[in-house]
Amino acid sequence: MKHFRSIHDVADLPALLASAAAYKADPFRHETLGKGKRLGLMFLNPSTRTRLSTQVAARNLGMEVLVLNAGTEGWALEFNDEVIMNGNTVEHVREAAAVLGAYVDMLGVRTFPALLSREEDYSERVLQQFVEHSGVPILSLESATLHPLQSLADLLTMEEQFKAPRKPKVVLTWAPHIKALPHCVANSFAQWVNAWDAADFVIAHPEGYELDPAFVQQASVEHDQDKALCDADFIYVKNWSSTAQYGKHVCEDPSWMLTPEKLLPTRQAKVMHCLPVRRNLELSAAILDGPQSIVIEQAANRVWAAQAVLAEILKGLA
Amino acid sequence: MKHFRSIHDVADLPALLASAAAYKADPFRHETLGKGKRLGLMFLNPSTRTRLSTQVAARNLGMEVLVLNAGTEGWALEFNDEVIMNGNTVEHVREAAAVLGAYVDMLGVRTFPALLSREEDYSERVLQQFVEHSGVPILSLESATLHPLQSLADLLTMEEQFKAPRKPKVVLTWAPHIKALPHCVANSFAQWVNAWDAADFVIAHPEGYELDPAFVQQASVEHDQDKALCDADFIYVKNWSSTAQYGKHVCEDPSWMLTPEKLLPTRQAKVMHCLPVRRNLELSAAILDGPQSIVIEQAANRVWAAQAVLAEILKGLA
Amino acid sequence: MKHFRSIHDVADLPALLASAAAYKADPFRHETLGKGKRLGLMFLNPSTRTRLSTQVAARNLGMEVLVLNAGTEGWALEFNDEVIMNGNTVEHVREAAAVLGAYVDMLGVRTFPALLSREEDYSERVLQQFVEHSGVPILSLESATLHPLQSLADLLTMEEQFKAPRKPKVVLTWAPHIKALPHCVANSFAQWVNAWDAADFVIAHPEGYELDPAFVQQASVEHDQDKALCDADFIYVKNWSSTAQYGKHVCEDPSWMLTPEKLLPTRQAKVMHCLPVRRNLELSAAILDGPQSIVIEQAANRVWAAQAVLAEILKGLA
Numbered sequence: 021m022k023h024f025r026s027i028h029d030v031a032d033l034p035a036l037l038a039s040a041a042a043y044k045a046d047p048f049r050h051e052t053l054g055k056g057k058r059l060g061l062m063f064l065n066p067s068t069r070t071r072l073s074t075q076v077a078a079r080n081l082g083m084e085v086l087v088l089n090a091g092t093e094g095w096a097l098e099f100n101d102e103v104i105m106n107g108n109t110v111e112h113v114r115e116a117a118a119v120l121g122a123y124v125d126m127l128g129v130r131t132f133p134a135l136l137s138r139e140e141d142y143s144e145r146v147l148q149q150f151v152e153h154s155g156v157p158i159l160s161l162e163s164a165t166l167h168p169l170q171s172l173a174d175l176l177t178m179e180e181q182f183k184a185p186r187k188p189k190v191v192l193t194w195a196p197h198i199k200a201l202p203h204c205v206a207n208s209f210a211q212w213v214n215a216w217d218a219a220d221f222v223i224a225h226p227e228g229y230e231l232d233p234a235f236v237q238q239a240s241v242e243h244d245q246d247k248a249l250c251d252a253d254f255i256y257v258k259n260w261s262s263t264a265q266y267g268k269h270v271c272e273d274p275s276w277m278l279t280p281e282k283l284l285p286t287r288q289a290k291v292m293h294c295l296p297v298r299r300n301l302e303l304s305a306a307i308l309d310g311p312q313s314i315v316i317e318q319a320a321n322r323v324w325a326a327q328a329v330l331a332e333i334l335k336g337l338a
Numbered sequence: 339m340k341h342f343r344s345i346h347d348v349a350d351l352p353a354l355l356a357s358a359a360a361y362k363a364d365p366f367r368h369e370t371l372g373k374g375k376r377l378g379l380m381f382l383n384p385s386t387r388t389r390l391s392t393q394v395a396a397r398n399l400g401m402e403v404l405v406l407n408a409g410t411e412g413w414a415l416e417f418n419d420e421v422i423m424n425g426n427t428v429e430h431v432r433e434a435a436a437v438l439g440a441y442v443d444m445l446g447v448r449t450f451p452a453l454l455s456r457e458e459d460y461s462e463r464v465l466q467q468f469v470e471h472s473g474v475p476i477l478s479l480e481s482a483t484l485h486p487l488q489s490l491a492d493l494l495t496m497e498e499q500f501k502a503p504r505k506p507k508v509v510l511t512w513a514p515h516i517k518a519l520p521h522c523v524a525n526s527f528a529q530w531v532n533a534w535d536a537a538d539f540v541i542a543h544p545e546g547y548e549l550d551p552a553f554v555q556q557a558s559v560e561h562d563q564d565k566a567l568c569d570a571d572f573i574y575v576k577n578w579s580s581t582a583q584y585g586k587h588v589c590e591d592p593s594w595m596l597t598p599e600k601l602l603p604t605r606q607a608k609v610m611h612c613l614p615v616r617r618n619l620e621l622s623a624a625i626l627d628g629p630q631s632i633v634i635e636q637a638a639n640r641v642w643a644a645q646a647v648l649a650e651i652l653k654g655l656a
Numbered sequence: 657m658k659h660f661r662s663i664h665d666v667a668d669l670p671a672l673l674a675s676a677a678a679y680k681a682d683p684f685r686h687e688t689l690g691k692g693k694r695l696g697l698m699f700l701n702p703s704t705r706t707r708l709s710t711q712v713a714a715r716n717l718g719m720e721v722l723v724l725n726a727g728t729e730g731w732a733l734e735f736n737d738e739v740i741m742n743g744n745t746v747e748h749v750r751e752a753a754a755v756l757g758a759y760v761d762m763l764g765v766r767t768f769p770a771l772l773s774r775e776e777d778y779s780e781r782v783l784q785q786f787v788e789h790s791g792v793p794i795l796s797l798e799s800a801t802l803h804p805l806q807s808l809a810d811l812l813t814m815e816e817q818f819k820a821p822r823k824p825k826v827v828l829t830w831a832p833h834i835k836a837l838p839h840c841v842a843n844s845f846a847q848w849v850n851a852w853d854a855a856d857f858v859i860a861h862p863e864g865y866e867l868d869p870a871f872v873q874q875a876s877v878e879h880d881q882d883k884a885l886c887d888a889d890f891i892y893v894k895n896w897s898s899t900a901q902y903g904k905h906v907c908e909d910p911s912w913m914l915t916p917e918k919l920l921p922t923r924q925a926k927v928m929h930c931l932p933v934r935r936n937l938e939l940s941a942a943i944l945d946g947p948q949s950i951v952i953e954q955a956a957n958r959v960w961a962a963q964a965v966l967a968e969i970l971k972g973l974a
Binding site: 058084098106114 | 684702704705707708709711712715834931932933934935936937941944945951952955956959
């Protein structure tokens with residue numbers, strides 16, 4: 021693996037999932053694989069789970085980790101070419117990426133969408149400029165439109181939890197929120213579940229929240245949440261901002277919040293969320309505190325997902 | 339030792355002090371005790387000495403350290419149950435603590451009191467929620483009402499400095515400040531000196547600054563500073579906010595500032611302060627720059643106090 | 657080497673340059689030299705390259721690194737003696753430096769000039785107070801008037817790039833900017849190139865931007881940029897604020913921006929800049945993206961410069 025930006029960078033998904041599971045069983049099985057190698061983690065936006073789980077994963081492999089919080093510790097970056105830099109940005113990504121690439125062997129980058137222009141966000145320009153100018157493998161720590169480390173952890177979690185000799189029914193359901201959130205987790209979950217090809221996959225959301233067909237693919241789309249949830253084995257709860265009015269937080273229907281009653285017609289569905297979750301807004305506290313929630317298991321699995329990906333990139337470093 | 343929140347978590351204080359002294363004599367004597375173990379340090383409030391000394395201590399034991407600055411690097415946490423999270427907080431401590439607990443083997447937490455409600459602060463709700471929800475040992479890096487790592491370092495410092503075959507006289511004296519400060523250091527020092535049971539202990543403060551009887555215990559309380567300081571061997575200088583008007587900064591009497599003249603009737607008392615100290619407001623610069631100040635020795639001893647506590651918790655991890 | 661603040665702390669510049677080159681050829685040649693030693697990095701001002709390259713260098717030598725971002729993670733420091741600390745500063749450098757010195761074996765300090773008083777900035781009071789009060793070797797990570805780690809990397813870069821059997825012509829040229837910047841990089845480059853004594857050295861700037869004669873020394877000074885650039889082998893581009901009106905950003909002449917046409921009468925001059933650089937304001941993007949720019953090589957060499965300096969200080973620690 022050269023870079024890790026989406027499912028398209030994964031040559032063998034079952035092998036990657038198996039590797040993650042093996043690291044979970046024995047975290048230090050390759051504790052010198054990364055000896056003498058450095059991972060840079062560049063945060064253009066905040067991060068808790070990704071920051072910590074990726075550090076743990078890298079150290080389990082014997083890598084050094086360098087963290088840079090751009091903005092607070094560093095510099096405001098410019099991403100436009102042809103610009104006269106007489107404004108607020110103090111360094112162009114062309115220099116910033118090349119210099120970071122000179123200091124580390126691989127570089128993780130966290131960047132959020134501006135949610136102002138669909139075209140701009142979906143071009144993944146920021147992440148791609150790090151790919152183009154850093155000269156080292158780039159690891160997405162969540163980008164403008166995708167969050168592949170989360171999705172790999174999500175698949176690992178479902179594989180662990182579901183042992184029946186049939187395909188599980190997996191429902192990604194939109195949830196209310198008070199802010200305009202990125203589409204990353206929903207896009208990425210859809211992309212990975214489709215690639216996994218081991219589930220009956222339904223995406224439920226109100227009208228106006230249609231995900232990109234490139235991610236939806238063969239999934240069923242439902243606007244009736246109750247119908248979607250029927251017989252579900254896994255329910256992935258997540259808000260994303262409007263796609264009809266791109267990136268806007270429009271008046272939202274609180275009836276889409278997942279509550280214990282909605283779990284009754286499911287097959288004792290396990291409930292997932294990437295966290296952080298707003299209790300009693302996206303999802304009832306009663307579910308989060310009950311036996312059907314697996315959100316902590318999901319977050320814990322972030323370590324093993326990251327470790328499998330780092331190991332794969334390390335092998336590609338010669 | 340399971341958690342470290344107060345003297346009540348210490349089974350054998352003399353042994354803990356001896357362990358700290360032994361680490362000071364030979365910092366790397368147990369340099370592999372913590373191999374493969376991770377300490378998370380979660381700062382809900384700023385920290386300099388505690389942050390650095392705890393990192394040094396952990397590394398001396400071979401532990402990995404993960405630092406999370408909540409708020410700047412992370413997320414604003416919610417501590418109330420039964421809340422609809424449609425405000426500024428983005429993650430509930432129930433999820434945050436559980437996830438952090440999944441990434442580390444023990445977790446240090448720094449949190450300050452809000453100083454708005456005595457009941458709220460003295461419930462130590464924030465620290466206790468990490469105990470309840472993280473699933474790992476919790477190390478107080480200063481909480482709403484106590485600062486046990488500081489107190490252990492304070493006792494170590496007095497043991498080093500006092501060799502006479504009698505009990506030293508130890509005076510904790512209130513000092514002026516311009517802000518409303520927590521009660522933590524004063525409460526905790528009182529609690530630990532009482533448990534140490536090796537000093538004549540006097541607490542001096544103006545009326546309205548009475549500490550909780552649970553911490554004062556058998557100590558003498560004086561409102562006349564000169565009388566309290568007479569024949570002192572150690573003077574611990576510290577401001578704390580009003581207790582009569584809980585958490586308020588009320589008009590303060592500058593005559594309580596410790597000056598060189600006030601040291602004359604002492605037994606060449608050593609002067610202590612937990613730092614940071616406001617010169618010429620809490621304490622004369624002339625004292626801080628003179629031979630009776632041991633504030634730097636105190637701060638340096640923070641490393642050995644932390645190392646003794648981390649080692650004790652590590653032994654409990656099996 | 658005890659401290660590293662300027663060229664005056666360097667006993668043998670050719671040996672230091674040779675050491676840096678040797679670390680570049682073999683980064684881990686002394687990977688246990690710093691075992692059990694701790695480097696503290698104290699940032700009173702932001703840093704990207706210096707922060708990361710110094711961490712890499714220290715880890716290459718087996719040192720532990722502790723980072724403290726004062727202000728965001730720590731405390732606002734007071735540098736004036738005789739002050740009553742009843743304002744915004746919460747800790748005096750006398751305590752802060754002494755405590756940090758108790759936790760680490762050497763201490764890097766980053767501090768910028770206030771640009772309000774030449775006398776104040778050129779006294780290097782902040783850096784000197786850490787020298788006086790910390791009790792450990794102090795490493796400048798850029799100070800009020802100098803940036804020696806940058807200059808060492810600059811000389812290393814020129815030595816690598818120039819192999820002809822003659823002295824290169826080196827031109828330090830002022831460039832426009834939109835802010836009032838420190839004099840550090842220009843002062844320091846001049847000081848080190850003069851000590852290197854291996855170049856024909858010209859400093860070009862508009863009137864009113866005269867550098868201190870202590871740094872200019874035997875260099876030629878030109879106010880005609882075209883004349884200065886003629887036959888240049890290296891062009892170092894850098895803005896600095898007015899010296900006639902100390903620390904002010906005065907109306908600046910955009911014709912001083914380095915453009916491709918200005919490179920024509922040079923000897924295919926290599927173009928240098930310490931970064932971050934504002935494209936098309938200080939320097940044309942066409943130069944930065946072309947074959948004559950060596951700004952990335954310069955930045956990459958920061959690691960080896962830092963590693964040579966750290967190794968030299970480590971040897972002095974006994």
